[in-house]
Amino acid sequence: MSRLCVLSLMLVAGLASAEEGLVFAAASTTDVLQELRPAFTAATGHSVVVALGSSGDLARQAIAGAPADAFLSADVARMEAVQQAGLVQPGTRADLLSNRLVVVVPVDSKRKLAGPESLKGLKRLVLADPAIVPAGVYAKAWLEKVGLWKDVESHVVPALDVRAALSAVEAGRVDAGVVYATDAAQSKKVKVAFEVPQADAPHIVYPVAALTKGKAPEVGKAFVRFLQTEPARAAFRRHGFVVLAPDGGKSAK
Structure with a gap:
């Protein structure tokens, strides 16, 4: 088989394995996720469609059966509701961001x-x-x-x-x-x-997790991992978010 044929087959195989996932995300992440979507595709070959809105409404939709592959919530309570419904892929949940x-x-x-x-x-x-x-x-x-x-x-x-x-x-x-x-x-x-002074403000946490009922669960996991990479963290910082370290503390700038 010629080298050209081998390369063609590899390209076809790569395209066949690429999937499109659905991400539910808090409205406040609109701009940064628009920036990160093409970077995710470049890094993984996969693509995502992002549905933005109130985390409470998105959590309700996920629990009602909407086929989201990942969920980026603006608070812990909504993620807890989704997890208690058995929709979080084990080991994928992480506290990602904070805000003011x-x-x-x-x-x-x-x-x-x-x-x-x-x-x-x-x-x-x-x-x-x-x-x-x-x-x-x-x-x-x-x-x-x-x-x-x-x-x-x-x-x-x-x-x-x-x-x-x-x-x-x-x-x-x-x-x-x-x-x-x-x-x-x-x-x-x-x-x-x-x-709002830090001393008076509630503790704001954005958790993220891959979900179980989507049509592309592996894309969900890949997207959650991607959001924790340094290029993604740098993008969040540029947009003004506080990036949390894996232990839940603030990461170094």
Whole structure:
């Protein structure tokens, strides 16, 4: 057999083994995953379609039988629900990232917000839905900790996910919003009024795992491994995420 034939057969075999997986991922990871998708394909030959949204909604879909091959959640509780349903491939779950909360206002706003007490005077404060969306759950936990939730609850506008909350601030439909620092950083239509102090903020963790009910479970495992490589970690850092070490601590920059 000629060398050309051998190479052709190897190419065909490689194409035949390449698969496309479905990844469920928190809306706050939109930009970085768009960057990482082609890098994953270049590294593995596989490809992924990424379904982005509220981690709570995505977890419900996975538990209801949606064929996701991997899940990147913005909080531990949603991953726990998926794992308790028996959907996590053993040995694949890892705490991948952390984030920070910030209060943002429209970029042309003249309103001066200097700390949590200043939120009392707002007419409309947008949060990702605090009943189910991690960014909103985290924001509510912070406001409860500083004793302000009862003061602002009646003025809270719940959004579908954190990107929808950001969009509401960008459009000027609300006075301010609480979003992740990574979301605020990618928008030119908002400005950060203040960052939630680390001491007051809830512990934000993004766990990732490969799932069992997808159509390409090996792609799910490969994608989870890829997200833990140094090139992927570097991309997360560029987008403002805090990358966690394998033991759950912050990794070195």
